[in-house]
Structure formats: C-alpha cells, structure tokens
Amino acid sequence: MSSYRYGRYVDGPDPLAPPTDLRAAMDELGREVMEGSSPESALRELLRRGLPGTRGLDDLTARLWRKRAAITRRHRLDGTLQEVQRLLQEAVRAERAALFPDPDDDARFREAQLDALPQSTAAAVRELAEYDWRSPRARESYEEIRNLLGRELMDQRFQGMKQAVESVRPEDVRRIQDMLRDLNDLLAAHARGEDTAERFDGFMREHGEFFPENPRTVDELVDALAARSAAAQRMMNSMTEQQRRELAALSQQAFGDSGIGAQLAQLDSLLQGMRPGEDWDGSARFRGDNPMGLGEGAQAMADLAELDALAEQLAQSYPGARLEDIDLEALVRQLDGDAGVDARRLAELERELRSQNLLERAPDGSLRLTPKALRRLGETALRGVIDGVRAQGQRDNRSAGASGEPTGSTRPWAFGDTEPWNVPRTVTNAVLRSAGGPVSLDVVDVEVSETERRSRAAVALCVDTSWSMVQDGRWVPMKRTALALHHLVRTRFRTDALELITFGRHAETVDIGQLTALEGVWEQGTNLHHALLLAGRHVRRHPDAQPVVLVVTDGEPTAHLEATGEAEFHYPPLDRTLGKTLVEVDALARLGASITVFRLGDDPRLTRFVDAVARRSGGRVVAPDEDGLGAAVVSDYLRSRKRR
Structure with a gap:
C-alpha cells in the first residue's frame, strides 16, 4: 500500500491560505482615521502592527535587528x-x-x-x-x-x-x-x-x-x-x-x-x-568570542548589509515606498519562510486596498478613503449599533413602512418579518441548495422584498466637535454614530435627506468623508446657535419632509454667531448666547421639528439647558454613555419614523 506524508506547503505562497481579510483591515483603518489619523498614517500603522495571524513590519524589523546584534555580539574578525x-x-x-x-x-x-x-x-x-x-x-x-x-x-x-x-x-x-x-x-x-x-x-x-x-x-x-x-x-x-x-x-x-x-x-x-x-x-x-576567517567575515559583513537594507525596506520611510519593494528572497534567507509569508501578505493587503478601490490619491497627492471604503465602515458601524439596539430590547425596523413601496432589493427572511415573499428568489435558492436533486422548500430559502415608506424625513445630525469631545474619549463614538446613521439612511431610507453638521467655535456642513477624517483640534467654543441655524436651513430646503433634528453634545453653548459672521465666545456662557440659541430652537419648533438632544456627561448646567430645549421643542433628552451613543441615535431616528 502506498503511504503519504503531508507537511507545510513550501514552494511559494500557500494556495490554500485564506484570502486577505479586507474587512478586518478596513475596520482597523477606520478606527485610526476616526481617531484623527490621516488615511496615509493609518495605513502605515496597520502595516506596522499587522493583523491577527500576520505579523506586522515592526515585528519583522525587530527580528532583523536581533539577528544583526547577534552577529556582532558573538563573533570577531x-x-x-x-x-x-x-x-x-x-x-x-x-x-x-x-x-x-x-x-x-x-x-x-x-x-x-x-x-x-x-x-x-x-x-x-x-x-x-x-x-x-x-x-x-x-x-x-x-x-x-x-x-x-x-x-x-x-x-x-x-x-x-x-x-x-x-x-x-x-x-x-x-x-x-x-x-x-x-x-x-x-x-x-x-x-x-x-x-x-x-x-x-x-x-x-x-x-x-x-x-x-x-x-x-x-x-x-x-x-x-x-x-x-x-x-x-x-x-x-x-x-x-x-x-x-x-x-x-x-x-x-x-x-x-x-x-x-x-x-x-x-x-x-x-x-x-x-x-x-x-x-x-x-x-x-564585533565584540564576540567566536573568531571568523576572511571568507566568514566577508559573509558576515554581507549579511549585515543585507539586514540593514531589509530594515530600510521594512521602514517604508523613503518617498514612494511600497511593500512590493521588499526583497522577499533576502528576507527568507535572513529570517525564515514565515517572515516571507507575513511580508507577502502585508504587500497583498496594501495592494488589495488600492485595487479594490478602498484607497485613492487626492488631487493634492494625499491618500484618502473612497466612498466604497466609507460604505464599508458605515456598514460595520451600523452592524455594531444594531447589535446595541437589539441588546436594549428593540428590533431593527427593516421594513420602511406599511405603505409597502418596494425598493427592488431582497434579503433573507428573519423571524417577525411581515414583508411579502419574493417568490423567484425563494425558489431559486431552493433549486441551488438541492444541487440537481429533488427540490424541497426550506425556511433558509425564503427571501422577502424590502419596502420603504413614501414619507420622507429631513434629518439634521448636529455633532459637537469641541476639544472636550476629544479629551473625554467621545470623539470616535461620535464619528461611529454618524457613520452608522449615514449608512442606515443611504441604504434603508434612501428618500430621507440627511445633513451632517459639526459645531465647535463655528458650525459647518460636512460630508461623511470629511467627518470621518476630521482631526480634533484645540478650539474653544460650542456654537450650537450656528449649528441650529444650518439645521433650519436644511429643513426649509425640504418642505415636503418631516423634520428630524438630532444634537450630540457634551457642553452647554459657549459661543454664538453675530450678524457679521464672527463667532463670539465666552465662558461661563453669556445670557445672550443662550438666548440666541433658544431662539433657533423655537424657530425649528415652528417648522414642526422636535429636537432630540443626546447629552454626554453629567454637567448640571448642561442638564438644565438641554431640558429647556426639549420642553420648548417638544423633543426629548437621552443621556447615553459613549458606547451606547450610536444605538441611542439610531433608535431615536427609527422611533421617529415609526411614529410617522
């Protein structure tokens, strides 16, 4: 009888190795970017640290330096x-x-x-x-x-x-x-x-x-x-x-x-x-005790030079550096085959991030996340938020309304769904699962048609970007919340109009890419007055839509906008600042908008102010912790749609 022996594949890359985990890489990139890193530095950090199962450039470089030190420490010439x-x-x-x-x-x-x-x-x-x-x-x-x-x-x-x-x-x-x-x-x-x-x-x-x-x-x-x-x-x-x-x-x-x-x-x-x-x-x-001959000494010097060159390649510190520059044969020669596999996987990861249109060069030459990458980050953020919503005993409102307007897309049936079955997709799934045998219908085959309401909402998400949000650890949760809400609106409620508004000393409208890449800067002022002005402008542009205003903040207003366009800051807040802000709250209430304020922190002055906002606008105050912020915002948005 023939006997067989099985071992590790050594003739190049393992053909059965799992593909590059782009989702995990994008999650890491997104986290770094949302913490304030540029996409360029976030990518470098990802490659330096590596991913689970793949050692990063830092680990490979450390092994090179250890080998270099061992050569000079053990030998003499x-x-x-x-x-x-x-x-x-x-x-x-x-x-x-x-x-x-x-x-x-x-x-x-x-x-x-x-x-x-x-x-x-x-x-x-x-x-x-x-x-x-x-x-x-x-x-x-x-x-x-x-x-x-x-x-x-x-x-x-x-x-x-x-x-x-x-x-x-x-x-x-x-x-x-x-x-x-x-x-x-x-x-x-x-x-x-x-x-x-x-x-x-x-x-x-x-x-x-x-x-x-x-x-x-x-x-x-x-x-x-x-x-x-x-x-x-x-x-x-x-x-x-x-x-x-x-x-x-x-x-x-x-x-x-x-x-x-x-x-x-x-x-x-x-x-x-x-x-x-x-x-x-x-x-x-050289300071060791093991004497080397001329040939061995020359080889040791050649090894040191190769180790130095590999360390420079792994550092990626020169202009135009790419992981394809790494000499994999030299790396395997100096370390081992596993090091070559790790370096090859990192190079494939970098290449895939570019080829899959997840990273692109901006006109100024900097690296930025593409809309496709932002959608992936939004999907991940929304998944985490929905898990939080379910943990609170609420269910994702996947149906977009009783009027049942089909969106053209389908999804697997889940317990509690009331949408109509999509018969062609359901039967096709059963046939494919049966693989040519007798066709039988199973619950796993069922797909339902997604629907959406005819009603529209004009949603203004106003997020505080003052320095206190950064120093108190609320910066990334705020961005993750915006990503989740943006993805939910763009994929499930496409008729809704979402406006993202940031407010520090001044307020401005931003797209999701700008908000994701926004860096925290030292800036005094929480100009909710200016943010509500922009929210009101967005609501007026959509008179046929139900207005929804969501405010995320950790401080009472300390700045307002003057008629000249300049922002006036003062702490403690001036009565004039509070008054101007409440005037905009009343203006939004007249437009039919109830303001939901998501209060972060336990400042008594902030608590009194947001309670006044809720009373005057017919809205409410939610006080989540940082981890529950996304679930709270999305739940309130879904609740407002259900109410309508």
Whole structure:
C-alpha cells in the first residue's frame, strides 16, 4: 500500500491560505482615521502592527535587528590570523623537536634561525618561506598556512570559492590566474560599453565552477562581485590597524609571485568604478568570542548589509515606498519562510486596498478613503449599533413602512418579518441548495422584498466637535454614530435627506468623508446657535419632509454667531448666547421639528439647558454613555419614523 506524508506547503505562497481579510483591515483603518489619523498614517500603522495571524513590519524589523546584534555580539574578525599563528607555532614546535636530538652544527644554526624569528606573524611566515624543513610534519603545517591564506583570500572575494579551491597547488593557481585574467578582461570591456553577452556566456562555460550563485548576465555578475568585494573592504575597515597590516602582508604570500594579488587589486578597482554606490567605506564593531576567517567575515559583513537594507525596506520611510519593494528572497534567507509569508501578505493587503478601490490619491497627492471604503465602515458601524439596539430590547425596523413601496432589493427572511415573499428568489435558492436533486422548500430559502415608506424625513445630525469631545474619549463614538446613521439612511431610507453638521467655535456642513477624517483640534467654543441655524436651513430646503433634528453634545453653548459672521465666545456662557440659541430652537419648533438632544456627561448646567430645549421643542433628552451613543441615535431616528 502506498503511504503519504503531508507537511507545510513550501514552494511559494500557500494556495490554500485564506484570502486577505479586507474587512478586518478596513475596520482597523477606520478606527485610526476616526481617531484623527490621516488615511496615509493609518495605513502605515496597520502595516506596522499587522493583523491577527500576520505579523506586522515592526515585528519583522525587530527580528532583523536581533539577528544583526547577534552577529556582532558573538563573533570577531581575527580568525584567519589566529589560525595562521596556530599553524606557525605547530610548525616551529615540530621542527624544534626534530632538531633537538641532532648534535651537529647545522641543527644548532637552524635552531638559532627559529629563535630569531620576528614577533610579527606575517614577517615570520615570510622569513620561513625559503627555510628547508627537517620535519615533514612541520613542512606540512607550514604549507597549510599557504593553502589556508589562499582559500580564505579567494573566499573573501568570491562566495563559495573555498569549496572550489581545495588547495593552492600549481594547477589550482593556474586555474585561478586564468579565471581572474578573463574576468578582468570581461569587466573592462563591459565598463567600456562593449557588447559582452556572448563573451559572458563563454566565460561562464569555462569558469562557472567559481560562481555558485550562477549569474545570468554580466550585470548580475558585477552586482554579486561588487557586493562581496565591498563587504570584504568593510571587514578590513572594521579591524585594527595592526590586524590590517598583518593580513595585507600575509595575503602577498598566499600565492607567491603568481601575480594573483595584482589581479585581485585590479578586480577591486574595476568593481569600485562600476558600482560606486556600494558601501566601500563602512565598518562594524564585533565584540564576540567566536573568531571568523576572511571568507566568514566577508559573509558576515554581507549579511549585515543585507539586514540593514531589509530594515530600510521594512521602514517604508523613503518617498514612494511600497511593500512590493521588499526583497522577499533576502528576507527568507535572513529570517525564515514565515517572515516571507507575513511580508507577502502585508504587500497583498496594501495592494488589495488600492485595487479594490478602498484607497485613492487626492488631487493634492494625499491618500484618502473612497466612498466604497466609507460604505464599508458605515456598514460595520451600523452592524455594531444594531447589535446595541437589539441588546436594549428593540428590533431593527427593516421594513420602511406599511405603505409597502418596494425598493427592488431582497434579503433573507428573519423571524417577525411581515414583508411579502419574493417568490423567484425563494425558489431559486431552493433549486441551488438541492444541487440537481429533488427540490424541497426550506425556511433558509425564503427571501422577502424590502419596502420603504413614501414619507420622507429631513434629518439634521448636529455633532459637537469641541476639544472636550476629544479629551473625554467621545470623539470616535461620535464619528461611529454618524457613520452608522449615514449608512442606515443611504441604504434603508434612501428618500430621507440627511445633513451632517459639526459645531465647535463655528458650525459647518460636512460630508461623511470629511467627518470621518476630521482631526480634533484645540478650539474653544460650542456654537450650537450656528449649528441650529444650518439645521433650519436644511429643513426649509425640504418642505415636503418631516423634520428630524438630532444634537450630540457634551457642553452647554459657549459661543454664538453675530450678524457679521464672527463667532463670539465666552465662558461661563453669556445670557445672550443662550438666548440666541433658544431662539433657533423655537424657530425649528415652528417648522414642526422636535429636537432630540443626546447629552454626554453629567454637567448640571448642561442638564438644565438641554431640558429647556426639549420642553420648548417638544423633543426629548437621552443621556447615553459613549458606547451606547450610536444605538441611542439610531433608535431615536427609527422611533421617529415609526411614529410617522
């Protein structure tokens, strides 16, 4: 029998992964915007924090910095020097052991030579280059120094070269010489602007073993070599002056007088000229106990550079930054596959928010929410408000009137609905549910036709935008309430005319987008007088509609509008301010409007004033808490429609 094993999907994005949760993202964006953030900064905040199941940019950046700190904290750069010193000491000890039993003068002379070796490791290695070793073990250790230096020097410039060059035998030296000569010729021709595509293909066929990264073009080859060469230079910059001198002297002895050192110097010069944007002057401070060789040190410097570049990409702080800029392959290489999945999901989220027409660029270049996004926010706000209405024992008045004027839309039947069934939709649902089998009707198939009243309402929602609304935590509930009411009117009671009016020092009419994005500012004054003037103007524009005026405020009027158009502010309120405000209350009452005031807070002066407003207009006062504000406003609006 065949056996099967199941594991995580690793070949790219998981095809069975859930789609991007745009609704949750829009809820988060909306909350940030309603708290006063711009859509641009709200989107950045969302991407920084992430969503449930998807880590944000901040978490990914923190992981990058932790890895960067671990590299510099655990390692140091003198591994090659230490290994050369160990091999040198091993060779000298073995040679002394071989010379000690020999009584002749030549043995004593050789011991004197060993005693007189310079303190400098590089100078000692150079002085022993012509020494005729008596001990085979000593000769082997000394030869290993040259092999080590050759491998490390090549691995420092070419990633993976240590595996390609097992030793520095004469045939290996010739292979390296030929490769470097052809490489320098190829890069010089490319720098002169010559067509080098065919020449590059021939070079890779002959010397491809030295380049495990398998570049496909000359530019890819130059990019890889320049990044490695710059990392090697930054590594040298990070060493002490003495360590640099020792390594420079040792490097000259790696391949003897083969000329490879001069070819490497020519290669570095070509690469610096072709890629001046690489970081050739940087350095890093390593303070750990684990010594690294030249190749490992160069790789560590390359990793640090890649980590820095990824951190900059994740920061998204440069003009025109997009999450598509993140190098996902590098992120997976430096962290893990999960990090790549998170970054890909965030990029998809950003892309979907734009492609689904939820975010758009304003004429001034700023980002703003589209009407579609505002509808989604309104739907979410209304859903939360309706839940609050039901929790208070009231039912959503989905039917818009006994006159039963069809709206053309349908919805699933719910217990208590009295609207007529929509037979075509009901039968279609039953057929689809039966999937080709016998058709039977079930309660889940039933859809009813939505209706609306012929009566219209002119609704003015006046919301207080003074600073006290911000500092007392009432700013977002106020906006959520306006969103819910706006969505309810636009989707269920489309014949009603809704006007949104904000009032601080002055009052003004705003659309739902402006109100959603409105930022709280320090402004003294609660000019209900001006707001009621605008509400009266809205009611007069719709003489055939029932007037409904809803006022949300947490303070008594402290400002009124003068005939000149200027607002006069005074605290405590002037009698003239209160008088002018009540004159507008009486004017609205004469138009048939009863004013419902939603009082936030327990200020005794405010309580006395709103009670007077309710008495004079035949309205009422509702004192909800912040969480119940939306339910209270929507309930009062539905109640006024039911009354009509």
